[in-house]
Amino acid sequence: xxxxxxxxxxxxxxYGIGPRSPTWWGTLGFMALEGTGFALAAGxxxxxxxxWPQWPLGAPRPNHWPGxxxxxxxxxxxxxxxxxxxxxxxxxxxxxxxxxxxxxxxxIAPLVVRWFEFPALNIYWDTNAYGSMLWVLLGxxxxxxxxxxxxxxxxxxxxxxxxxxxxxxxxxxxDNVFYWDFVVASWIPIYLLIYWTPRLx
Amino acid sequence: xxxxDLTSERDLVPQATPKGDxxxxxxxxxxxxxxxATLHRWLERTxxxxxxxxxxxxxxxxxxxxxxxxxxxxxxxxxxxxxAVAMRIQLSGPQRGLIxxxxxxxxxxxxxxxxxxxxxxxxxxxxxIYLVPLMVGTRNIAFPRLNAFSYWIYVSGGIFAWAxxxxxxxxxxxxxxxxxxxxxxxxxxxxxxxxxxxxxYTEVSSLAVAVATIVTVFKQRAPGMSLDKIPLYxxxxxxxxxxxxxxxPAVMITSTFLILDRLVGTHIFNPAEGGDALLFQHLFxxxxxxxxxxxxxxATGMVSSIISxxxxxxxxxxxGLVLSLIAVGFLSFGxxxxxxxxxxxxxxxxxxxxxxxxxxxxxxxxxxxxxxxxLSDGRPVIRTPLLFVFGFVFTFVIGGLTGVMVASVPLDLQxxxxxxxxxxxxxxxxGGSVFxxxxxxxxxxxxxxxxxxxxxxGRWHFWMAFIGFNAAFFPMHLVGLWGMPRRxxxxxxxxxxxxxxxxxxxxxxxxxxxxxxxxFNMLHGALRGAPAGNNPWDAGTLEWATTSPPPSYNxxxxxxxxxAEPLWAEREALxxxxxxxxxxxxxxxxxxxxxRPDIREKSATPxxxxxxxxxxxxxxxxxxxxxxxxxxxxxxxxxxxxxxxxWPKGDPEDEE
Ligand code: HEM
Ligand SMILES: [Cu+2]
Numbered sequence: 001x002x003x004x005x006x007x008x009x010x011x012x013x014x015y016g017i018g019p020r021s022p023t024w025w026g027t028l029g030f031m032a033l034e035g036t037g038f039a040l041a042a043g044x045x046x047x048x049x050x051x052w053p054q055w056p057l058g059a060p061r062p063n064h065w066p067g068x069x070x071x072x073x074x075x076x077x078x079x080x081x082x083x084x085x086x087x088x089x090x091x092x093x094x095x096x097x098x099x100x101x102x103x104x105x106x107x108i109a110p111l112v113v114r115w116f117e118f119p120a121l122n123i124y125w126d127t128n129a130y131g132s133m134l135w136v137l138l139g140x141x142x143x144x145x146x147x148x149x150x151x152x153x154x155x156x157x158x159x160x161x162x163x164x165x166x167x168x169x170x171x172x173x174x175d176n177v178f179y180w181d182f183v184v185a186s187w188i189p190i191y192l193l194i195y196w197t198p199r200l201x
Numbered sequence: 202x203x204x205x206d207l208t209s210e211r212d213l214v215p216q217a218t219p220k221g222d223x224x225x226x227x228x229x230x231x232x233x234x235x236x237x238a239t240l241h242r243w244l245e246r247t248x249x250x251x252x253x254x255x256x257x258x259x260x261x262x263x264x265x266x267x268x269x270x271x272x273x274x275x276x277x278x279x280x281x282x283x284x285a286v287a288m289r290i291q292l293s294g295p296q297r298g299l300i301x302x303x304x305x306x307x308x309x310x311x312x313x314x315x316x317x318x319x320x321x322x323x324x325x326x327x328x329x330i331y332l333v334p335l336m337v338g339t340r341n342i343a344f345p346r347l348n349a350f351s352y353w354i355y356v357s358g359g360i361f362a363w364a365x366x367x368x369x370x371x372x373x374x375x376x377x378x379x380x381x382x383x384x385x386x387x388x389x390x391x392x393x394x395x396x397x398x399x400x401x402y403t404e405v406s407s408l409a410v411a412v413a414t415i416v417t418v419f420k421q422r423a424p425g426m427s428l429d430k431i432p433l434y435x436x437x438x439x440x441x442x443x444x445x446x447x448x449x450p451a452v453m454i455t456s457t458f459l460i461l462d463r464l465v466g467t468h469i470f471n472p473a474e475g476g477d478a479l480l481f482q483h484l485f486x487x488x489x490x491x492x493x494x495x496x497x498x499x500a501t502g503m504v505s506s507i508i509s510x511x512x513x514x515x516x517x518x519x520x521g522l523v524l525s526l527i528a529v530g531f532l533s534f535g536x537x538x539x540x541x542x543x544x545x546x547x548x549x550x551x552x553x554x555x556x557x558x559x560x561x562x563x564x565x566x567x568x569x570x571x572x573x574x575x576l577s578d579g580r581p582v583i584r585t586p587l588l589f590v591f592g593f594v595f596t597f598v599i600g601g602l603t604g605v606m607v608a609s610v611p612l613d614l615q616x617x618x619x620x621x622x623x624x625x626x627x628x629x630x631x632g633g634s635v636f637x638x639x640x641x642x643x644x645x646x647x648x649x650x651x652x653x654x655x656x657x658x659g660r661w662h663f664w665m666a667f668i669g670f671n672a673a674f675f676p677m678h679l680v681g682l683w684g685m686p687r688r689x690x691x692x693x694x695x696x697x698x699x700x701x702x703x704x705x706x707x708x709x710x711x712x713x714x715x716x717x718x719x720x721f722n723m724l725h726g727a728l729r730g731a732p733a734g735n736n737p738w739d740a741g742t743l744e745w746a747t748t749s750p751p752p753s754y755n756x757x758x759x760x761x762x763x764x765a766e767p768l769w770a771e772r773e774a775l776x777x778x779x780x781x782x783x784x785x786x787x788x789x790x791x792x793x794x795x796x797r798p799d800i801r802e803k804s805a806t807p808x809x810x811x812x813x814x815x816x817x818x819x820x821x822x823x824x825x826x827x828x829x830x831x832x833x834x835x836x837x838x839x840x841x842x843x844x845x846x847x848w849p850k851g852d853p854e855d856e857e
Contacts, residue, residue: 001735001736001768001775002773002775003757003758003774003776004774004776005758005776005777005778005779006761006776006778007777007778007779008233008778008779008780009759009778009780009781009798010233010779010781012780012798012799012801013801014800014801014802014803015800016799016800019793020790020792020800021420021790021802022344022416022419022421022790022802025416025419025420026343026344026416029411029415029416029446032446033408033411033412033446033447033450034450036446036447036450037450037454040450040451040454040484041454044454044458044469044480044484047477048476048480051477052475057474057475125461125466125467126466126467126468127474128474128475128476129467129469129474129477130475131467131468132462132467132468132469133469135467136461136469150840154847158848158849163851168803168855
């Protein structure tokens with residue numbers, strides 16, 4: 001088929017951030033499907049809780065403190081996370097490097113506390129269905145946390161190499177920031193569900 | 202031109218000019234003003250899949266990946282079909298001793314699982330992987346490496362299921378594997394674990410493709426292809442991908458809960474310890490009903506494409522069709538409970554789900570009327586693809602009617618788990634998906650192979666398939682009403698079901714043979730068929746603007762779209778965009794609603810790492826059937842392969 005030039009794209013930029021970039025949309029897509037998974041797991045918990053009048057099946061209440069500390073750490077981490085986002089938008093390599101180191105540490109810290117959260121549930125996964133659901137919810141979020149922290153660490157290392165200083169990499173940093181927000185946001189309902197619904201009744 | 206000409210780099214000198222600001226922007230030669238031959242050499246050098254085995258395993262070309270998907274899914278269709286033939290031979294007469302109950306259980310489970318998870322969903326997604334980037338006028342799918350990864354996951358998951366079958370370890374608990382039958386108490390051995398892990402694993406691939414498709418449609422449409430100019434098929438794939446994103450996690454959660462109950466002793470589905478068996482059914486059907494629409498919606502998109510090409514006019518009621526696609530997508534999530542009427546749910550709840558099941562008939566009916574209006578207004582040329590569309594409408598309407606019947610609680614209670622239901626869902630699945638797919642094969646295979654399939658054999662194929670299908674499945678309604686339950690490996694002679702079952706088996710044999718004929722026609726067409734040219738049907742969408750088969754870079758220059766049927770609007774010369782780099786894989790990212798060109802984005806280069814990552818993930822899943830520690834041991838290889846995948850290798854595509 002014959003062609004006639006109708007548009008000149010040569011002046012377009014070679015990368016964009018946020019909703020301009022496809023990776024941002026891909027990240028959003030993965031958030032949507034993971035969020036659906038979380039919602040269904042939470043739904044399963046509520047379904048069981050509502051089907052059994054004697055829920056939580058005579059189990060002792062979980063100790064909420066490790067979970068509360070994790071929650072606070074995650075909320076605090078949002079501040080440097082968004083500072084990092086601004087540096088990434090400005091393509092400022094040194095502040096981005098520092099920000100990523102900080103975010104790696106702020107990712108490892110809740111993971112350490114998370115280790116103490118499991119025993120603080122005060123029940124095993126194979127005691128009864130209530131115990132199973134607590135472990136499943138906490139396990140799901142922990143998997144989530146581990147993958148994102150791993151991702152952040154790799155990206156941090158990458159930014160210290162010669163590959164770091166490129167628009168594309170700064171876009172990756174922005175997407176990492178975006179994803180961390182989701183890790184934090186998805187934790188809040190799970191936290192409430194695990195530690196505070198048993199205290200309601 | 203020989204291939205060494207293509208790759209010789211004598212006059213292809215890149216002229217990098219680093220600018221030296223904060224985030225340096227490098228540059229290379231552009232396509233502006235290049236003559237066609239030079240442009241082709243540059244683009245071919247940049248975009249091709251490298252020769253050799255490593256090159257093939259590293260390919261990220263959406264067309265290459267899609268071809269593999271299509272061939273693999275077709276092989277699984279044949280395998281699942283052989284399962285069905287084996288079952289039908291066993292059932293062809295009363296008390297036949299060919300197949301015992303244990304093997305029969307594996308056969309219908311493997312048939313259902315193969316057809317649903319290894320054939321129907323992958324083949325519609327594969328068609329999308331091939332066609333969507335071409336139809337929206339871009340050079341590759343979004344996240345090409347993820348797409349390649351998804352194929353390796355899919356094929357290894359399928360091999361895993363069939364290897365278990367060969368070892369007599371195949372799941373035998375039905376395609377939906379209800380607890381308690383599949384639970385730790387009643388499902389000893391590894392068979393139900395195979396079901397659970399195979400489901401979780403293959404759905405990873407489906408989700409990956411869905412995300413890649415959504416982003417391709419949102420961000421990679423050719424300049425000017427605003428929302429109202431997106432072809433209906435692309436809309437259908439978009440809605441389908443959204444349904445996948447929100448439905449597939451449900452089945453992964455179900456199968457994960459099941460394997461946890463089986464392997465580490467959780468009690469999620471165990472009523473004795475505060476769990477609940479019905480929870481399994483809720484979670485499963487929250488996926489399972491939308492699954493039907495995941496299979497059916499793409500088929501409607503294919504039908505729209507075929508009808509408008511042969512009616513020689515745009516589909517009547519474009520906007521109405523888009524809206525009904527979206528409505529069906531939403532409604533498909535409100536219906537799952539109609540699979541559970543026999544479980545004694547509260548009456549009010551059941552009535553609600555009956556009502557919503559009837560409601561979905563409205564947008565579906567609307568689509569059918571729009572198609573009929575298009576055909577009656579145009580001057581349809583009846584060719585094989587259109588014949589299959591007629592077959593689809595006829596079959597799907599019958600399937601829809603019996604669907605409305607089983608959506609009412611009293612009737613469902615009567616025919617639940619009988620052959621009436623088997624007849625119903627084959628009318629929906631085969632009528633609603635396989636017939637349109639066969640039509641689509643006749644319609645689009647010339648694009649893939651560059652050659653036409655035989656029209657005469659095509660007509661034979663259609664009539665054999667249509668008659669065979671109806672002969673096999675219509676009588677099943679009757680035996681179902683007479684009381685023959687599904688999933689039985691035999692029946693006593695006194696019940697008098699012998700003759701009708703023999704007839705059903707004969708019909709199934711004719712239907713199976715029609716696929717043999719189809720296979721012959723495909724191969725014959727691909728090797729000997731008449732050359733197809735770019736646009737054999739004189740259709741209007743962008744996939745027909747490029748050669749058949751398309752070059753590795755799809756379009757020498759990205760089209761600029763002015764109309765929903767761009768090729769009908771611009772008969773003299775296609776408006777195109779210039780200014781892209783030719784020494785790196787550059788494509789156009791546009792804005793979501795209006796498709797204004799926004800970024801010259803680089804698309805990922807070939808890589809072997811997605812394959813390695815799939816192997817690492819696959820080995821972890823396989824191992825996890827035997828010990829939960831697999832998840833811990835598998836983490837390291839998975840992490841390494843993912844780093845290998847994402848770590849920049851210094852190509853312009855990685856760096857800029
Ligand atoms: C060659 C064509 C086919 C034949 C002859 C056939 C035959 C059968 C038969 C006889 C059964 C019932 C087995 C039983 O309950 O004892 C069955 C079940 C089933 N078929 Fe097919 N089928 C065919 C194609 C398909 C296709 C294309 C699909 C999906 C796209 C499909 C999906 C299913 C499913 C999901 C089941 C239920 C399995 C279960 O009970 O767990 N079939 N088929
Ligand atoms: Cu349904």
